[in-house]
Amino acid sequence: MSNYSIKDLEQLSGIKAHTLRIWEQRYNLLNPKRTDTNIRYYDDVDLKLILNVAMLNTNGIKISKIAAMSSNDISQEIIRLTDQSMDHTDQIQALTICMIEMDEDRFEKVLSTNILKLGFEETVLDVIYPFLSKIGVLWQTGAINPAQEHFISNLIRQKLIVAIDGQMGKSQGKTFMLFLPEGELHELSLLFSSYLIKKHGHKVIYLGQSTPQIDLISVYKIQQPDYLLTIITSSPTGDKVQDYVNMLGKEFSKSEIFISGLQALEQSLTIPSNIRLLTYAKEIKQVLLQMDHETV
Template sequence: MSTYSIKDLEQLSGIKAHTLRIWEQRYNLLSPKRTDTNIRFYDDDDLKLILNVALLNDNGVKISKIASMASDEIRNEVIKLTERSLTHDDQIHALTISMIEMDEERFDKVLSGNISKLGFEQTMLNIIYPFMSKIGVLWQTGAINPAQEHFISNLVRQKMIVAIDGQKRFNGGKKFLLFLPEGELHEISLLFASYLIKSKGHKVIYLGQSTPKDDLLSVYKVHQPEFLLTVITTSPSAEYAQEYINSLSERFSDSQILVTGYQVIGQDLTFPSNVRQMNYIRDIKEMLEELSEVHQEK
């Protein structure tokens, strides 16, 4: 069982710690435990409850009414709400609850419902990708445990592979070599980039997780791609990210290198002329649209 500070609850639910304390005192919504050194903490049940409470409260249900409801009643109301709500924040909230509960059936229902309503690409851009970015940061800070993060990542990965396999084959276009650095296992952004690139009619050479430098070079020599794309979430660490980017620039000087990820965005890095920082997955989408415009002009 995971443990959470009130700051963790704030980050996951979006409810200010001050408000949580008021609800705790006035409505007995939460039951914090204490460590041997008298430090307050919360468990999974507390987190699930406050996520459900937050979702209902954000949709106009008064906290006094929520406090009078049994836990099963709260959960059922949340399920009804997420089935009919179209707001992105509510759907992200529902996925967060599914992650905490490790409820595969509920997660799949939420995801499939959104794909049916919005289409795969818009679901990824507006719901799944923001959700995964949020979860990645929370995992980094220890607010959620690796098992929860892996549970959701694998479910999303399965959906993405199916979507990628369903893409039509096109002749022509540019070649993109997609890979993650050695030790890097967070693959969702790379998979979504693969989906977007293929959807625009370009060719993808996909190497995936933890690619050794020598393997990367061998594949590069065979395919000579115009673009390389990588995502740096945890490895290399911020301390070595600049060195890694410089080495890519020198080794693959004839190609444009696209880099993004937690260790890149917002960091104090210098990018060589053949390296382009992608702040968000939408940047990749916009770049692909630019390539399409250039191709059409020709």
């Protein structure tokens, strides 16, 4: 069980610490504990409650009414709101609650409902990607543990793989080779890129996580892809990122290479002429739409 300060609750819920203190004092909404040195802290139960309360309050339910509701009533109201609302913030909050509770059935229902109403692409871009960003905040504050992060990432990964399997390439399409650098394991964005590429009728050679340089070169010689795409989120880091980019530009000089990811975008890199940085998730879709236009 994790411990949270009131500032942690503020960051995770979006409710100001001052407001949380008023709710605590006026409505006995939270039940802070104290350490042996008399420092106040909150636990997982408090976090779950305040996430639910924040969602209800944002949707117009007065705090006095929420405070009088039972835990079961709050849960039922959250489910009702999630099912009816297509507001992206509400959906992200609902997914966050599912993750903290590790409620797979509810997570599947929320995600499936969004896909049905919004479509797969919009769900990924407008709900899942912001949700993954929120997971990063939760990780930094210690609000989730590795098991919770792996649990939710694997559920999303399964959805992406099913969506990819439903796409068929075209014989006249280009060939893309997708891979992550050696040591890089953050695969969700690469999987979504694979989905988009296949949806636009192109062939994907998917090498996936942690691809050694020697294997990358070997497959390239056999397949001779038109394009390469990689995402550098956590590995390599520092000066090694520039070295890696230089290697890609040199070894695969006959192909155009797309690179994205935190490590690539946060540094002032010297970019070889055959490499293009993609700065956000929707940009790969724009690249594909431009290709479609050029072939018409």
